[in-house]
Every structure is written in C-alpha cells, then in structure tokens.
Amino acid sequence: MAELRYNPISREWVMIASHRQSRPQMPKDWCPFCPGSGKVPDEGFSVLRYANDFPALSQSPPEPDDVASGPLFETRPAYGRCDVLLYSDEHTATLAGLSNEHVHKVAGLWRECYESMAADPGIRYVFLFENRGEAVGVTMPHPHGQAYGYSFIPKKIEAELLGAASYSREHGGQCLYCALLGEERRDGRRIIFENEYFTVYVPFFSPITYGAYVAARRHVPHVAAMTDAELRALGETIRDCAGMYDALFDMPFPYMMCMYNAPTGGADGAADEVVGGSVGANVGDAHHFHVKFFPPLRGADRQQFFASSETGAGAWCNPNCPEDKAEELRRAYRKFIAK
Numbered sequence: 001m002a003e004l005r006y007n008p009i010s011r012e013w014v015m016i017a018s019h020r021q022s023r024p025q026m027p028k029d030w031c032p033f034c035p036g037s038g039k040v041p042d043e044g045f046s047v048l049r050y051a052n053d054f055p056a057l058s059q060s061p062p063e064p065d066d067v068a069s070g071p072l073f074e075t076r077p078a079y080g081r082c083d084v085l086l087y088s089d090e091h092t093a094t095l096a097g098l099s100n101e102h103v104h105k106v107a108g109l110w111r112e113c114y115e116s117m118a119a120d121p122g123i124r125y126v127f128l129f130e131n132r133g134e135a136v137g138v139t140m141p142h143p144h145g146q147a148y149g150y151s152f153i154p155k156k157i158e159a160e161l162l163g164a165a166s167y168s169r170e171h172g173g174q175c176l177y178c179a180l181l182g183e184e185r186r187d188g189r190r191i192i193f194e195n196e197y198f199t200v201y202v203p204f205f206s207p208i209t210y211g212a213y214v215a216a217r218r219h220v221p222h223v224a225a226m227t228d229a230e231l232r233a234l235g236e237t238i239r240d241c242a243g244m245y246d247a248l249f250d251m252p253f254p255y256m257m258c259m260y261n262a263p264t265g266g267a268d269g270a271a272d273e274v275v276g277g278s279v280g281a282n283v284g285d286a287h288h289f290h291v292k293f294f295p296p297l298r299g300a301d302r303q304q305f306f307a308s309s310e311t312g313a314g315a316w317c318n319p320n321c322p323e324d325k326a327e328e329l330r331r332a333y334r335k336f337i338a339k
C-alpha cells in the first residue's frame, strides 16, 4: 500500500508506504550500490542518481486502497518521486574524504535532481537530504544522499516559508535570512567557518546541540539558481561540514542533513496559491537557500532524544549553549582542514 492520507487537524498529508516493509533482507556482503550488483553500471561511476527500488512516492502511483469510508478520511495517490543520490562507487568512501573535483560532481547531482523533479508540474517541493549512520536508521553504509519530490508542501517547510514571507512583507521586501545572516556575521560568536559563498554557523535560536546551519551568502532561492562557482562551493562546504563532525569526537558522526530550496512552483506562483494565501506575498521569492544539520548525538556516546516536548508539543529544549558548541565545532573544523 502506498497512498497519502490527510490529517485535517494539523492540515497535512501523511505518506503511508507499508509496501516498504516487504523490502527484502539484503545478503550480508551484497550492496546494490556497488558496481557488479547488476543495479548500477558495472564499469563504475563517480556519482549516480538511482531511482529508489521501494519508493514511498512514485510518478505512476497505485490507486489508494478503498479505505476512505467517510468525508474525514481523505486519500490521494502517493504521487511524487524518491531518488537515491550515490556520492561514489566506492563502498567505504566518505563524503568528508572526497576531493574538491568529486564533491563538485555531487553538487551537480543535487542540481540535476532538483531541476528534473521541478520540471514535473505534479511535484511541488523537492527535498534533498542525507541520513547518515545507524543512529538515524541507515542500514546501507555506501555513501549516499536522497531526494524526495512531494506533491504537497510539507508542513514544517510551509511554516518557515510563511514566516519568511511575513517578515518580508513587514520589512519592505527585505529577506529574513539575509537579515539573520547579517546579524550572525556582525556578532560573530556563533560563526563556525565561511568562504566566499557560504557561511556555516550555529543559529542564535539553535533548538539542538551541534546543529549547524549553512547559509548562502547571496540571496539565492534554490540550487538551480546558483552560479557554477556557488554550486562548487556548496559541494566543498557540505563536505567540510561532514569532516568537521567526524573530527569532533574522532569518529564517524551520524547526522541528518536537510537542504531547504524554494518550492518548485515558486516562479509561477503555484506555491503562493498553496501556502501564501494568508500572507499574500511571493513565498518563493522570500525564500533563501540554506542547509541544516541535525545530529542525533550530543556527545561521543550520548544521544540527544527528540522526546515528548519536542515530538508531542514541538517545543524544543537545547541543554547546551549555542555559543559554546559553535566554539567546539570551530575547533573540530580547524582540526579537519589541518589534516
């Protein structure tokens, strides 16, 4: 079963993908992403976009099951797309260990994937992300990220789009993200590192320990609008963040890395129609590309739990001071680049 079910209380779509449970147990030493598996080119590759074998969303979704027995039980086909983005054909490679030339190709894959999903009018939002480590449920160590193309704007993203659009309307068209980045750079205490095109910092309001933000220095809505120099710098910056985290406790550090691009309908106003009605601003234009890292650990062997207050109420409690953790991450970054 793969379908969307509507929650009228929180006004959001939920993906039901019970067919994913029937994924076969992989033989122990077999990896579908390694050349020779029959699933990827035998001659090898540097980076590869691979259609997910058990997608939660598809461009030819099955009809929803006949369970919508009342007006409050609304279903929709699970339209969309799920891709796996292979960073390398080498099973034991890590993002942190890839050359500049190689991470430029990874960044090219992000752009290619965004553009191809955005070309589908049925896809409203393209979410590029990476789950890394067993702590966030990854069973396949082969280095890879993922992309989901949703037929709806996810709720959390909608709230942030509206926040930025409201700020822009109240401040003569100014971008909230540009303003925040300006304030963070002026203050300086939470800046971890930066280059000509991106600034990496722990935000003033960081809800979690070691949660780094990567902000584009220029007001750019999505990866497809970046210059080639910006895109190359994005690959290097994300690689350096991964290296920084690995250097923090001298161990492969698990994380969730999430990229926030403007909704794909931004240019023609389709996103406004979906989320912008109440603010009347162009939410696509108010958006500013950024990346967030959510590490599940707050120490080498200490997990940070997203527990009742966070999960049930959406009220976050960070047990650590963002300024202190920015200092630790700065040291880890220096250690990584000194290697």
Ligand SMILES: [Zn+2]
Pocket: 031, 032, 033, 034, 090, 091, 142
């Ligand atoms: Zn592999």
Ligand SMILES: [Zn+2]
Pocket: 175, 176, 177, 178, 179, 218, 219, 220, 287, 288
């Ligand atoms: Zn901006």
